[in-house]
Amino acid sequence: NAGVTQTPKFQVLKTGQSMTLQCAQDMNHNSMYWYRQDPGMGLRLIYYSASEGTTDKGEVPNGYNVSRLNKREFSLRLESAAPSQTSVYFCASSEAHWGYEQYFGPGTRLTVT
């Protein structure tokens, strides 16, 4: 089992460009999450999907959109990238919402110039 996979691993964007970060899990988990990690600010939740067909905002949703494509896949879209979105983005999944162990992907390192 690959667990949680993310693509791409690295990306450089110019301000105003758009892109989609992809995440997939092969553990048949119901819940999926997107976080960003910044020095001195820890990991912060952007959006989550408690189950297929649902999405909810986390702590820092502004500037992002998400799509739960199916049970396996959860994508994060930046419509108009800003330098403040330079960060490392992690996708995670769990068997069900909150009460279960979370498993993380390897991350996507995004730089916006």
Add this chain to the structure above:
Amino acid sequence: KQEVTQIPAALSVPEGENLVLNCSFTDSAIYNLQWFRQDPGKGLTSLLLIQSSQREQTSGRLNASLDKSSGRSTLYIAASQPGDSATYLCAVKGKSTFGDGTTLTVKP
């Protein structure tokens, strides 16, 4: 708003020493608490999950405790090894709030 604090921010110990990492949280209404390790440039690896109804969990040389009433969790690492060097993060689940982590260095 839940706040999670991990002290110390960094810790350096000689190989073989037993050590304790601390995690404090402000709101005791939590579902569970999870400890992770993160190696430089990598994702998070789950170490232990403690449900709100539990007091402790053990896995190998690791033991995590939870005291909801005082808003504290500790991660005990026995007989530390250089391979334990990493950043250790705790996450409190209610709204999934992470601490900033403790960076551990174990010297041979």
